[in-house]
Amino acid sequence: MIPIFPPTILYVDPTGGLPPSMWISILSGIIASLGAVWLALKTFGRQLWASSAALIKRFYRAIIVVAILVLLGFFAAMSIFKDRKPAQSSATQRVLVLALDGLDPVLVEQFMGEGRLPNFSRLAAESGLHRLATTNPPQSPVAWSSFITASEPSRHGMFDFIKRDPKSYAPDLAIADRAHLSIPWKGTPFWEGPTLSRLGMTALRMPMAFPPPVVKGRILAGMGVWDIRGTEGTYIYLSTKAIDQPEARGIILRLEGETRALRGKIPGPYHAGQPDNVREPFVVDASRNPAVLKLQGKDYALPDGRWSDWIRVEFRFGPLNLQKVRAVTRMLLKRDREEVGLYISPLNFDPAAPFYPISHPGSYARDLVDAVGIYHTRGMPFDTPALTDGFLSDEDFLAHCRMIDEETARMLFFELGRFETGMLFSYFESPDIIQHMFWRGIDPEHPLYHTPEAERHRETIPQWYEQMDALAGRAHAALGGRGTLVVLSDHGFAPFRTAVHLNSVLRDLGFLKLQNDAPSSDQFFAAVDWRRTQAYAVGFNAIYLNLAGREQQGIVAPGDAPALSAKIKNLLEQWTLPQDGKKPIQQVFVGQEADKSPDNPNTPELIVGYGRGYRASWETALGGVPAQFSAPNESKWSGDHCIDPALVPGIFLSTDPALRASRLSEVGSAIEQYLSGVKP
Ligand SMILES: [Zn+2]
Numbered sequence: 001m002i003p004i005f006p007p008t009i010l011y012v013d014p015t016g017g018l019p020p021s022m023w024i025s026i027l028s029g030i031i032a033s034l035g036a037v038w039l040a041l042k043t044f045g046r047q048l049w050a051s052s053a054a055l056i057k058r059f060y061r062a063i064i065v066v067a068i069l070v071l072l073g074f075f076a077a078m079s080i081f082k083d084r085k086p087a088q089s090s091a092t093q094r095v096l097v098l099a100l101d102g103l104d105p106v107l108v109e110q111f112m113g114e115g116r117l118p119n120f121s122r123l124a125a126e127s128g129l130h131r132l133a134t135t136n137p138p139q140s141p142v143a144w145s146s147f148i149t150a151s152e153p154s155r156h157g158m159f160d161f162i163k164r165d166p167k168s169y170a171p172d173l174a175i176a177d178r179a180h181l182s183i184p185w186k187g188t189p190f191w192e193g194p195t196l197s198r199l200g201m202t203a204l205r206m207p208m209a210f211p212p213p214v215v216k217g218r219i220l221a222g223m224g225v226w227d228i229r230g231t232e233g234t235y236i237y238l239s240t241k242a243i244d245q246p247e248a249r250g251i252i253l254r255l256e257g258e259t260r261a262l263r264g265k266i267p268g269p270y271h272a273g274q275p276d277n278v279r280e281p282f283v284v285d286a287s288r289n290p291a292v293l294k295l296q297g298k299d300y301a302l303p304d305g306r307w308s309d310w311i312r313v314e315f316r317f318g319p320l321n322l323q324k325v326r327a328v329t330r331m332l333l334k335r336d337r338e339e340v341g342l343y344i345s346p347l348n349f350d351p352a353a354p355f356y357p358i359s360h361p362g363s364y365a366r367d368l369v370d371a372v373g374i375y376h377t378r379g380m381p382f383d384t385p386a387l388t389d390g391f392l393s394d395e396d397f398l399a400h401c402r403m404i405d406e407e408t409a410r411m412l413f414f415e416l417g418r419f420e421t422g423m424l425f426s427y428f429e430s431p432d433i434i435q436h437m438f439w440r441g442i443d444p445e446h447p448l449y450h451t452p453e454a455e456r457h458r459e460t461i462p463q464w465y466e467q468m469d470a471l472a473g474r475a476h477a478a479l480g481g482r483g484t485l486v487v488l489s490d491h492g493f494a495p496f497r498t499a500v501h502l503n504s505v506l507r508d509l510g511f512l513k514l515q516n517d518a519p520s521s522d523q524f525f526a527a528v529d530w531r532r533t534q535a536y537a538v539g540f541n542a543i544y545l546n547l548a549g550r551e552q553q554g555i556v557a558p559g560d561a562p563a564l565s566a567k568i569k570n571l572l573e574q575w576t577l578p579q580d581g582k583k584p585i586q587q588v589f590v591g592q593e594a595d596k597s598p599d600n601p602n603t604p605e606l607i608v609g610y611g612r613g614y615r616a617s618w619e620t621a622l623g624g625v626p627a628q629f630s631a632p633n634e635s636k637w638s639g640d641h642c643i644d645p646a647l648v649p650g651i652f653l654s655t656d657p658a659l660r661a662s663r664l665s666e667v668g669s670a671i672e673q674y675l676s677g678v679k680p
Contacts, residue, residue, distance in 0.1 A: 092679070093199055093678045093679075094420075094421060094423075094484070095486060095659070095671050095675060096424045096475060096484070096485050097424070097425045097486045097488065098485065099490070100487060100488070100489050100651075101207075101427070101429045101430075101432035102432030102435055102491060103465075103489035103651055104489070104492035105129070105492055105649060105651045106492065107465060107492075107493070108465065109129075111465050116462060116466055117469040119469045119470065119472050120469050120472060123472070123485070127653070127655055127657045129653045130652045130653070130662065131652070132488060132651055132652040132664055132667075133645070133650075134490060134491040134492075134648060134650050135491075135645065136152075136153065136589055136645045137153075137160065137609075137645065138642065138643070138645040139160060139161055139491075139540060139541070139642055140207065140223065140432065140490055140491070141160075141207070143490035143650075144208045144490060145158040145185040146664050146665040147668060148190065148206075148208060149189060150187075150666065150667075150668040151665055152665055155186070156187045157184075157185055157600045157602060157603065158184060158208070159602055159604055160541060160542050161175060161539060161540060161621075162174055162540070164538045164539075164544070166544075166547075166550050166601050167551075167552045168552065169524070169528075169536070169538075169551070170524060171524065171623055175232075176226060176379075178226070178230060181211055182211065183210070183213065184208070185208060186600075189213065189668070190668025191216075191423065193672040194676070195672050195673075196216070196671070199422030199675060200215075201219075201425065202218045202415050202419070202422075202424050202425070203217075203218070203219040203424075204408065204412060204425065205220055205223075205408060206221060206222050206425060207222045207224065207379070208224050209221045209222065210222075210379060211356065212358060212360040214360055217422065218359065218361065220365060220368065221359065221379065222379050225378060226378070226379070227346040228348070228355070229346075230272075231346070232378075233378055233380060234249070234250055234251060235343065235344065235345060235346050235385065235386045236250055236253065236266060237250050237251070237252050237253070237342070237344070237386070237391045238254065238255045238341070238342045245389065248391070249389060250386060250389065251267055255340060259286045259340070260286075261284075261285060262285075263282070263283055264281070264282055264284070264342065265280065266313060266344060267279055268315035268347075269315055270317075278315050278316075280295070280315060282294060282296075284302065284333070284340070289304070290303040290304060291340075293308075293331065295313060296312075296313060298312075300331075302342070303333075304333060304335055305333075305334055306332070307396075307399055309330070310328050310329070310330060311328065311329050311330065313347070314326050325355045326353045327347040327348060327350055328350045328351070328374050328377075329344055330345050330403075331343060331345070332392070332396055341391075343392060343396075345386075346378055346383060348376050348378045351368065351377050352369045352374070353366070358377055371411075371414045372411050372414055373407070373410070375411070376404055381404050382397075382400070382429065382433040383397070384433065384436065384437060384637065387437060387636060388635055388636050397437070405428060405430050408427075411426070412426040412475065413478060416475065417478075419483075421680070422675070423671060423675070428471070430464065431464060431465070432493075432641075434460065434461060435493045436638070436639050436640065437637060437638070437639075438461050438636075439461070439493070439495055439638040440454040440639075441456075441457030441461065443495045443639070445495065446496075446638050447497065447633060476655065484656040486652070486653065486654045486655075486659065487651065487654075488652050489650035490650050490664055491645070491649070491650050492648040492649055492650060494640060494641060494648055495612065495638070495640075496614075496633050496639055497632070498584065498615075498630050498631070498632060498633060499615060499620075499631045500584045500610065500615065500616055501617050501626045501631070502537040502543070502617075503623065503624065504520075504626055504629050506537060506543070508575075509571050509575070511533070511568060512528065512533045512536055512625065513529045514527045515528070515529045519627045521625035522624060523622040523624040524624075525623040525625070527625070528625065530553035530555075531553060533555070534555065535556075536623070537608070537616070538620075538623050539604075541604075541609070541616065541642055542607060542608075543568065543604055543606040543608060544604050545561055545564060545605045562590075562591075566590065569589075569590050572588050573585060573587065573588055579630075583611065584611055584630065585614070586609050586610060586611040586647070587646075588606055588608055589606065589609060590605070591605070609643060610644060615633075615640045615642055617630075659671065
């Protein structure tokens, strides 16, 4: 497997330091305290000092006791103040949005028919369970940007997980703008409408909301928040034995020394263009049971084969080591006879002290720690690369997924307990991830279906739907009939059996040329001859024309673009795979009346809608051009949704029929409008 997000294009550039507001509050606190002391001394002067000294001498025991009592009283008052819950609201101006990424309407209906989803069945009987048209392309970052901005991709400008720089053709992640530390979409969030901006909202793990926007209420950013290395998630794996896996997408290191004191290092953050050499050393005593990790003066238990508790690690770097990044991680130690392997999950910013603000207000991330404990701050906390690379087993991975869902549910029910008016939004990514990874268990036509591992997972997806059903039931009960529950998904799901090398198809059709007509090219368009190339594919659904004036070596005159796009669409829709004569591409979409302004160079000329069972290959996503046109998908990543959007609608369920939407991009305005009509 190729590295999907190679570290060369990913970096963290943590030059921001503490957010200004935090500095201001700390500084103003210090200034205020100094001012108070100065005022006291000026007013009472020497007299105060002399009499206090005498008093202290005579009554020092009593003074200490009184001081302790005063402090205890103070802290008790603070904790009462902090835990004080608002009186349970009797208002009905409440909409709870349970966002279940990738929940598929066909599977929901199937499992409801089997009696496995009692809560969905009950809610659907009351008000109906509808299909929700997704975006084109039906990718989560695109879809959630549409949800937030209540607009289609041609307006908000998010078209794929991956974008490319037209000046270098280099692919990069599109879901967070690391260079400018800004939101990657354009538009206005629906919650800035008149009703929600009056009633307020709380959003938990809102995808595509990093850096967190200012809202009336609270928002915790989800998908888009990177790890401390600036990647979507780089795992670290250390082993006592040598591992030869150059294509692994994590960092593979050695554990050195004897069992009583195995030594290793945790790679930390780094500045773009500077040495990647910040490391924190640790020692593992694997002679004890459970093994003990010694890190930065603390001991942590590492039970064999079980996830550790949260482990905190602090990195210092930059000039005079003045910059500090605090991270949290969970580890998984495994012994195999004499050998020891230690998996370290991608390093999250510590939610109690994140390096970048990940919430609005900035203190909200820390308040949530007080309420629910430490949690993952990485926007996409599920480590699928470690599973497909073989460093996590299916069971390890599932256990991690459950922990993440449990912490998200704790956040949800904490907020439900103080939900007064407006919108409460809670996002669960797990249904999407579980279906991506375990579709092999339910699809008899998948190349891995008959493997013993897939056989063990016939029930994984149905059981996950049952968990989501139970969650919806609990959330509905907690709303207590005061307010409306909306359950929605951003797209459905489909099998991924065959990977299509779309650039190879474009080469076959004569639109993409390789240097010296080589039979193949590595990723990043290594051997593409741009002076003869008219079109190229990058990401999961996009085709760009090699446009003169936009691309570095563009050759297609803008005036010729419409005719060329139409020609490519026509030929791709006819194109058949040589091995079986089947058409992998169902529909190609042209133009979409997209915003073609020069500041929006990410708008593709064509969007490819694959048929059921097909998807762009990982090679295509990063600009590879293999010799073949396709490959059987033998990865655990066995289900997908980056196909023709008509084949993968999402779901929409509302407990009040007055709140309805048929497209994902309409949901936000529908909520806003609905709340404006509900009597307080
Ligand atoms: Zn999704």
